[in-house]
Amino acid sequence: MDLYALLAQLLNGLAEASALFLVAAGLSLIFGVSRIVNFAHGSFFMLGMYVAHSLIERLGGGSWRVMGFWGALLLAALVVGLLGALVEMLLLRRIYKAPELFQLLATFALVLVFNDAALWIWGPEDLLGRRAPGLAGAVQLFGRAYPSYNLVLIVVGPAILGLLWVLLTRTRWGVMVRAATHDREMLGALGVNQAWLFTGVFALGCMLAGLGGALQLPREPASLGRDLTTIGDAFVIVVVGGMGSIPGAYLAALLIAEVKSICIGLGTVQLASITISFSKLTLVVEFLIMAVVLVVRPWGLLGRPQATNRHAAPVEAPLRRGSGRYAVAITVSLLAMAALPLLNQSLPYAAVLGQDVLVAILFVVSLHFMMGPGGMHSFGHAAYYGLGAYGAAILVKAAGLPMPLATLAAPLLAGLGAMLFGWFCVRLSGVYLAMLTLAFSQIVWSVVFQWDAVTGGSNGMIGIWPDEWLSGTRYYYLTLVIVALSAYVLRRFLFAPFGYALRAGRDSPLRADAIGIDVKRVQWLAFVIAGVFGGLAGTIYVFSKGSVSPDVISVGKSVDGLVMVLLGGIQALTGPIIGAAVFGVLQDSVMRATDYWRALFGGIILFLVLAFPQGLAGISLQIRSWWQHPRMAMTAERQEKLT
Amino acid sequence: MSDVVEPALLEVSGLNAWYGAAHILFDVALQVRRGEVISLMGRNGAGKSTTLKAIMGLLARRDGQIRFMGRDIAAKEPFQVARMGLGFVPEDRRIFPDLTVTENLETGRQQLRHWPDGSPALNWTPDALYELFPNLGRMQGRRGGQMSGGEQQMLTIARTLMGNPFLVLLDEPSEGVAPVIVEQMAHMILSLKARGASILLSEQNFHFAQLVSDRAYVLEKGQIMYEGSMRELAENDDIQRNYLGV
Known part of the structure; x- marks a missing residue:
């Protein structure tokens, strides 16, 4: 040149x-x-x-x-x-x-x-605009034709x-x-x-x-x-x-x-x-x-550290341990999911949708783990989903690994990715952290998109099926077991000392630091855990579809996850599960109902946002607070009389 | 002073306020009349700042009666309260750090005001304020973020005065500034009082309050424990020992 x-x-x-x-x-x-x-x-x-x-x-x-x-x-x-x-x-x-x-x-x-x-x-067609009158041509610049409109x-x-x-x-x-x-x-x-x-x-x-x-x-x-x-x-x-x-x-x-x-x-x-x-x-x-x-420069070239936001959401309420009723609800949901394939005759599509919803649940639960209790908002969680999916596909196809081994190894690969990216990300917070996660997921996407020899480029990879012994509904049941176990394990983390440290770091990083918690390290670990389980979701996904394309790492995929977390309500542990289920079923039914499904879907989200600013899982909390409001005033009155 | 006819400038009764689920204020009642300087006293955490914020509408949850110049303001937004002529000076100053002194004043500017009886209220221009606070006059182009604590304290008061308020809620003017500034603050408040300004200030510094105010309310755990003239309070050792820790 x-x-x-x-x-x-x-x-x-x-x-x-x-x-x-x-x-x-x-x-x-x-x-x-x-x-x-x-x-x-x-x-x-x-x-x-x-x-x-x-x-x-x-x-x-x-x-x-x-x-x-x-x-x-x-x-x-x-x-x-x-x-x-x-x-x-x-x-x-x-x-x-x-x-x-x-x-x-x-x-x-x-x-x-x-x-x-x-x-x-x-x-749907692209519309070509007219050229600017008088500026349609080119000027001679450095001996070359240069479009004159560009000068404007x-x-x-x-x-x-x-x-x-x-x-x-x-x-x-x-x-x-x-x-x-x-x-x-x-x-x-x-x-x-x-x-x-x-x-x-x-x-x-x-x-x-x-x-x-x-x-x-x-x-x-x-x-x-x-x-x-x-x-x-x-x-x-x-x-x-x-x-x-x-x-x-x-x-x-x-x-x-x-x-x-x-x-x-x-x-x-x-x-x-x-x-x-x-x-x-x-x-x-x-x-x-x-x-x-x-x-x-974590605040950008000419930015400056964000002023402490006075309108920050109030400190998150402590997580509640599940009650007996909660355990019953979980058991019933699990049984219902287990019964889905039995409806094969009347609703052949139910199990397919159920499989997709289960994968979405795992993906969103892992995203919620870092967003809710971790307080780290990710716009790029699809990176780990994609690493898990492509990791499994490549291990099976190119490296010839047996499927069970690939299923174990691929999430770890995603975890390695999360370890690398997370090291940078936990140094930031808020919107900047979110943007950096987005950057990393775009980098993963573009590598996958362009590395034709290994990933198949934009065509993706096909023919990645589970082993014989997992054919039919067995793969569905395996998925159900893995997702339920994963959700349980992630929940267990939150009620362990590690979970306390994580939440302390979210609510007050300075105080957490002062009592000896290495906040960055705890967050980094949470980032990696979220990456591993996000990768596991991708791995299960790839074997259920038999193929994978770069779309699984797209911004759209990350945004879907974000929407599901927010729909469910970010500070309720069941939130991501409810959000993923509602999103999956809604999207599926709305998509089939109309050509303008995006608008309808957007309209539904807008309605939910306006009606339930605490998220879907927050509905019950909201109702409870309406119920408790008069009682709270009474308690105050009583307290007053005592003093 | 005549003790009839004109209703109180500010009349608060049965004021309760909450931070989240925590109940902070219990049936607070107080009054400020035109031309008075009132001190709201009490220890750290007694509810002084909360009372001022609740009057201003800056808390998410409060209830009770708040009347300002005869009008109910209990359900109004802070900006509406401010526009009615109730000025608020926060304890943590909250200067806009990127804005110059002049620009900071500009953010507080409101219309000229008249009392209901037609007489003009205490109306301010930047120049008049620079006269009241000569320090500010010397640094009109300086950014708020580059000023000392005392200078910021003066700027935050001047900024609120730009709104030509009928009544100023002044939150802990003497807190966290050098003794020499505290002295200037006292002079400034006395000078405002001489011009007919009405002020409700929260204060922990007993001597400061004694110097500037006519009457005092003493808060403890969100309840008014004492109300009376400043002179009586100065002679009441029990109240001072129990609630002010003097």
Whole structure:
């Protein structure tokens, strides 16, 4: 590659950085003020593309086409911003006091709803947008043709950065926004109505995302997949730049876009008889950058340590040991699961669904182990599921190991992965930890996706069946036994001294440290345990399906797990089991009922979030507290008389 | 002072409050009249700060009667309470560290106010506050995070005054600052009082309270144990020994 080609690539990087910056800036702004990690931010970007497409088709023709085109882009951004304001007022406002992750769940439901809305309005085909009038061609730069529209994008990023800077530092509204980033409760006590501040910030953030999408339209078609790819990029940039830092977002966008461009520019390079494919590296390079930045500067390039959150959820209630009734409920559920294959005649599908639900339960119980009692939120638990699944497949197919041995070894492989990744992850906390887990799972995914020789690449691997003696319903029963035992063992851990130490570290790391608990080490161990059991779930899965593809390590898989944990309620031990079962059955039945299953599913999640902010397993707790409320007041009264 | 006609500025009765499941305040009752400086006294953990926060609406669970200028505020959000002219200065200062002194003041700014009888309330501008707190005037461009504890304490009071409050709830102004600052605080409160400000402050420092306030309430384990003029309290050794540990 010569120097001019490199320069052209660097310019491409600059243009790319602008688009990424617009999305990330909005996300960062919203997080800074409302502490909401807006999973739907990529959806607003996608909607920006579609809305801009429709508007340009209407306004971008005729003699006014230049004004129509640019006007349509701005109008699209405004429309998306307005939609954001509606979302904030109708949905988010009701759940600000719910635990942080519930807000994540709600915005994830929005992703599903928006995606199907776009499918319904604009159809499944990608939509190519018009070129910008007057900028459709190329300019001569360094003796090469360079798309002139890119030059506009290069300018837009820094221009928006400047505008935001003025808005935040030179206006009263901006001062309020910056104050809210630190202490919203105090701002409220000073007479500021946070509700409208939040609405404004959310609308502005969504507008920026919409503008980013609209500006991208002349370069690439609007497509339904753009929501998730965008949110992935935006998360990485916000974390690398530092949550809440707008200049940090630009810096990170620049860094990532440039490194990607250089990788594309380098292509495949021969280095002392080793071939390195840099263009393949683009799939994973942003996550590598994120991992490095988080390890070296845990708060991002220009971020700063998070202020202690005054609105943190109250200290978790202690876990209760099961009562007699609880044991009865468990026994009945187990018997019911055991009876499922007997329904073979009337409901042949029940056992298949039951098998899937059991695997999901194990996966989610292991995720819950680190999230609930461990307090470590993972967005990348699919990594260990995938390591278990691929580990078993490779051990059986390539290494020729017998199936039982592979079943034992593969989860340990996942555990090794968790040991490596966990060592880095436990050094962080909160959203940063979650993002690092996501980075590691993306790295695993891209290795599996590209290592054709061993993993079969995007085709995956097939023909991985259990041994003869486990054919038929026997494999189902084996699964039932393994899942029940695993759940019991994980539960047992929590009531052992190790579990106490883990929960102490979650509730008060400083005090736990002070009484001699090595919090990081305990968390690391919990991370590894969660990895082993997550891997076991993957191993059971692969033998039940006979095949495996990179999808099992996708972000979607991790998010499914997250949704199941949150549905069930994060601080109830039965939560993950209930969540996985309800999710599995719901998804299955909803998917078969309608083409727009995502929207329906998202709608159900939204309903549950609004109706039961404690999660499904929390319903009983909620009812109990209604029941106890009057009694508590009475106790207080009695106490008073005694004193 | 006439002891008729005008209703109390703040009138609290039967106030109960909880932190989670823990019942902290038991039927607290107190009154502040226009122009008064009242001290809410008691040991650490007696419920002084909790009382102020409960009045402000900053606790998740409370019940009881809270009337401010004749209006019921027991069910109002903190921002609504603040907008009615009830200012709150938290004990832990809670300065916005990224904002400059001027910007911190800006966050507290509210409309000009008039008393129901039409006379203007004590209304503030940044310049007037810089006169009251000369230290702040000298560091208008400095960020809150780069100020000393005493300077932050002054800033947090000035910030609340920007809202032109009819009544200020002042939580432990003398806590954790150097003796010289405590002295300045006392002067500042007396100077506000001279201009007609009304203040309800929580205080552990008996001498400080004695210096600035007209009346006192003494809290112990979330209950009011004593109420009376500051002079009477100064002469009452039993109360001082039992509830204040003087």
